[in-house]
Amino acid sequence: MKILAFGGSSSKNSINKKLATYAANLFEGGDVEILDLNDYELPLFSVDKEKEIGKPELAGKFLEKIETADILVISVAEHNAGMTVAFKNIYDWASRQKKEVFANVPLLLMSTSPGKRGGASSLEAAQISLKWYGGNIKATFSLPSFDENFDVETGEISNKEYDAALKDIIRNFDYEQNA
Numbered sequence: 729m730k731i732l733a734f735g736g737s738s739s740k741n742s743i744n745k746k747l748a749t750y751a752a753n754l755f756e757g758g759d760v761e762i763l764d765l766n767d768y769e770l771p772l773f774s775v776d777k778e779k780e781i782g783k784p785e786l787a788g789k790f791l792e793k794i795e796t797a798d799i800l801v802i803s804v805a806e807h808n809a810g811m812t813v814a815f816k817n818i819y820d821w822a823s824r825q826k827k828e829v830f831a832n833v834p835l836l837l838m839s840t841s842p843g844k845r846g847g848a849s850s851l852e853a854a855q856i857s858l859k860w861y862g863g864n865i866k867a868t869f870s871l872p873s874f875d876e877n878f879d880v881e882t883g884e885i886s887n888k889e890y891d892a893a894l895k896d897i898i899r900n901f902d903y904e905q906n907a
């Protein structure tokens with residue numbers, strides 16, 4: 729079973745990448761691959777830029793990666809109450825090659841931020857958007873106040889209640905492809 733995970737951010741020390749990595753490794757018997765959105769950096773999408781450069785190979789590679797996965801774990805970062813440009817950009821480019829960007833792969837959609845809402849607005853925006861583009865959202869999880877609730881040394885959620893809640897979600901995760 730292949731689990732593909734990434735943070736919806738291009739920050740080198742992305743807290744969402746850390747959370748996605750932790751969650752992906754909680755799936756038992758999974759072969760985990762972590763993507764870095766920096767490897768999928770493209771010019772800012774516009775229809776004019778698209779006319780100029782066509783269908784970028786990188787966007788095709790992003791789509792191929794997603795298609796290889798049995799489970800997707802995405803943790804979206806929040807910038808100004810929405811998804812980051814880094815995530816939205818590769819998403820937009822990819823959607824021009826294939827509408828079902830997230831390929832109906834069972835998806836654990838998460839978010840975190842240093843704030844008390846844990847990126848809840850970005851998570852909500854992603855929920856609304858991804859479901860129209862092959863996002864087969866099986867469960868969501870938001871970790872508030874990242875710095876207080878996640879131990880970056882061990883790479884684990886340090887708050888026992890949040891940790892138990894995430895483990896519960898993963899234990900009961902519905903692997904079925906159908907939405």
Ligand SMILES: Cc1cc2nc3c(=O)[nH]c(=O)nc-3n(C[C@H](O)[C@H](O)[C@H](O)COP(=O)(O)O)c2cc1C
Pocket residue numbers: 735736737738739741742743744745805806807808809810840841842843845846847
């Ligand atoms: C331009 C900008 C806007 C931000 N807006 C929000 C916000 O609306 N809500 C929030 O909780 N955090 C916000 N933050 C803080 C981010 O949540 C924080 O930088 C976090 O580390 C981003 O996730 P990442 O490390 O995975 O990139 C913002 C940060 C930046 C740089």
